[in-house]
Structure formats: C-alpha cells, structure tokens
Amino acid sequence: MLLYRQFKMEWLLYSRDRVAMFWAFAFPMIMLLGFGVIFGTGSTPQLTLVVAGEVQTQAGRDLVGALERTPLKLLRLDPGAAAARWAKGETAAELDPAGPGWRLKVNTYLAAQGQLTAQIVQQAGLAAQLREDGREPGFLPVLTESPGHAHSANYAAFLLPGLLGMNLLSMGLFSVGMVNVSYREKGKFRRLAVTPLPKWIFLLGQVLHRLTLTLLQSALMLALGWFAFGISNQGSYLLLAAVMALGTACFMAMGFALAGFAQTAEGYGAISNVFFLPMMFLSGVYFTLDAAPHWLQRSVVALPLSPYLHTLRAIFNDGSGLSGQWGGLAVVAGWTAACFLLAVKKFKWA
DSSP states (O other): HHHHHHHHHHHHHHTTTTHHHHIIIIOOOOOOOOHHHHTTTTOOOOOEOOOOOOOSHHHHHHHHHHHHHHEEEEEOOOHHHHHHHTTTTSEEEEEEESSSSSSEEEEEHHHHHHHHHHHHHHHHHHHHHHHHHOOOOOOOOOOOOOTTTTOOOEEEEEEEHHHHHHHHHIIIIIIIHHHHHHHTTHHHHHHHHTOOOOOOOOHHHHHHHHHHHHHHHHHHHHHHHHHOOOOOOOOHHHHHHHHHHHHHHHHHHHHHHHEEEEEEEEEEEHHHHHHHHHHHTTTSSSOOTSSSSSHHHGGGSSSSSHHHHHHHHHHHHHHHOSOOOOHHHHHHHHHHHHHHHHHHHHHHOO
C-alpha cells in the first residue's frame, strides 16, 4: 500500500510539471513527425548546368541527354545568372560547357551533395561516350536495404528507434539524476529521514514511475510511427520490451551514479552534459556516422547508447534476434552494472 501511494504521488507531482510533460511526450513526437516528413522521401541532388548559348557539338548533346535520364535535376541558366547563383552559395555542382572541354565545379561548402552529383555526372559522361561508340551501357542494379535485408527506405524507420533510445537517456540523466540532486539540495531527503516512509519505498516509487513513463512514451511513439508513416516493429515485441527494460536500467543507473558527484543542480547539469552531448551527437540517433573518421566510429561504440541503438534497430527494423547482438548488449550491461555499483557507493541522503 505504501509503495502504491508513493508511486501515485510521483505521478501526481510529475503531471503538474507541464514543461516536463512536454519534453517527455510532445517533443519526441514532434521530432519524429518533423524529421520524418522532411527527410522521409530523401532528397535529390541538384545540378546547375551553365549553357553559353546552344550546345553545338553532338557529344555535348549526348551528355545532356544522358544527364536527363539520371536522378539529377538540370537547371539551365545563362552564364551571368549561374555565376550569381554560385556566388550566393546556392549551387552544389555546376557544369560549364565553356571552352574546348566541359568543366565540373563542386562547391566546397556543399561537398557531400556536390560530390554525389559529380559521380553521377561522370557516369552519365561515360554512358554518353559508350552510346557515341555504338554501345549501350549496362549499369548494375542497386538495391537499398538494411543489414537485416529490410527493404524500407523510410527515414522515420531509422529515426524512431533512435528517439526511443534518446528518450531513455534523457529520462535517466535528467528525470532521475537531476531530480535527486534537486531533492538533496532542497533538503527533501533530510525531511524524508524523519518520516515513517521507508527509504527503499521512496526510491522504488521513483523507479516504478520512470518505468511506466518509459512504457507510455514508447507506446505513443510506436503508435505515431504506425499511423503517420506506416512503420511497425518487425521483430518480437517481447524481445523489444526486454531490450527497452535493459536500456531503462542502464540510463537510470547512470543518472543515479552521476547524481552522487554533484551538490547542486547547476553542477549536475555540467556533469551530465559531459555524457549526454557526446552520446546524443555521436551515437547515431538522427543520422549515421558513416562519413566520420574510422577511429571515431570505432571508439563511440564504447558508449552505451551507440550499441544499444544498433540492437534496437536490428529488432525493430530487421526482425532480428539477439544472436548477433551479444557484443553490444554486453557493453550496455557492463555500463549498467558499473553505474549501479557506483550509484550505491556514491548515493547520499544529505
């Protein structure tokens, strides 16, 4: 009965904080909707083609014809308008037929899009040369799929597990760690010591509240993904729930552990951000790190969120079991055990 009352009290206190409710429920759903709509269909690289009058040579006309059969969008401008657009930094790649040969420029500030455009232009140029020699180019078929052979190219399917993991990290570091530091700073723990409420009931009430909060967050996110983008869990829901429980335990333990190193909420904010920011930006929550240096891709796996998201995506997107995920789960379990032991050692009531 005492545990139920404490659990109910935690929910009543939490529900009065409208800001916390917004960040816990509304913000992740807004992120999923916004990013899913913006990046859901991908983006087509854009090529600016500068034509100084009419293309006079047959080779030039063949190249233009080959480019028109590519995914690129050709924007034909006169040299003055093209130069003005380039000066504004709006052009990723520009093909200039002036002079004896063709010249391709790539904007260094838009290198990712420009280099991809340049590769397509080179392929179109080779195809035009083959057709000029009377041969038809044969391109290899390209199949986009995940490591588990799922064929969905929907960005929301990649983003949703990332946001689920991000919610657990935020809940553990801020909804658990920050709250406990604030309680200690304001003397609530000292007042609790003179009440008949057992301390373990108080702590367990917090844990149960965060667990149900996580379940509700996850259920809402999964429902939104299904209704808005037609994506759903491809694996076992029981397995997904078990992995979510492990993540909840890991990041709650991390929050409790870090709370033992701070005396004030301001100090805890600085300490928690040392862990929160690298994991948020480097763990692949929103985008992959395939363009990052190889050493960074390897080292970030030592942080718990990166292997955790890998496992979540394997289950959610590919319907995978745990056969190939034990290494990542071992990292998460190691962090959980280490943070729990540290939390027990560092926890203070006053």
